[in-house]
Amino acid sequence: MTKKIYFFYILIGVGIGIIFSTFIFKLNPIIEYKQYSDDEVIEKAKELGMVFVKENIDVKPSSKEEYSSFVVKNGDTLIDISNNLFKKGFVDDPDEFTQFVKDKGLERKIAPEKYELKKNLSYTTILKILTEKE
Incomplete structure (x- = not known):
C-alpha cells in the first residue's frame, strides 16, 4: 500500500x-456549568486571598513630607546613634549603618543636636544631614 x-x-x-x-x-x-454572579465571584476571590488593587493603594496625595525629630545627645557613641536610628525606623540595620559611617571616616563628625529626618532616606543622605553644621 x-x-x-x-x-x-x-x-x-x-x-x-x-x-x-x-x-x-x-x-x-x-x-x-454554573453561572456565577459578580458578587459570588468577588466573594470567592476574597476567600482565596485576592484583593482589589484600589483597596491596597493609598490614594490620598501626600503634599507634606513627614519629618520626625532625632536627637544626638552629648556623649553618644556611634553605636548608640545607630541603634537609636534603628529604633526610630530611619535605618534597617544598625550594624550596617555603623560600618558605613566608619568606612566614610565620619564617626567623629556627628554633632550632638536635634535633627529633622524623614523615613526611607539613604545612608548617605542621613550621614550628610548628621555631619553638616548649621
Whole structure:
C-alpha cells in the first residue's frame, strides 16, 4: 500500500473517533456549568486571598513630607546613634549603618543636636544631614 492510502485511513479513523466521542459526551456530559454572579465571584476571590488593587493603594496625595525629630545627645557613641536610628525606623540595620559611617571616616563628625529626618532616606543622605553644621 502506498503512503496516500495509509494517510486516508488515518484521517478516516480520527474523524470517526471525533464523531463517536462527541456523540458520547452529548448524551452524558461530565461537566456541569454554573453561572456565577459578580458578587459570588468577588466573594470567592476574597476567600482565596485576592484583593482589589484600589483597596491596597493609598490614594490620598501626600503634599507634606513627614519629618520626625532625632536627637544626638552629648556623649553618644556611634553605636548608640545607630541603634537609636534603628529604633526610630530611619535605618534597617544598625550594624550596617555603623560600618558605613566608619568606612566614610565620619564617626567623629556627628554633632550632638536635634535633627529633622524623614523615613526611607539613604545612608548617605542621613550621614550628610548628621555631619553638616548649621
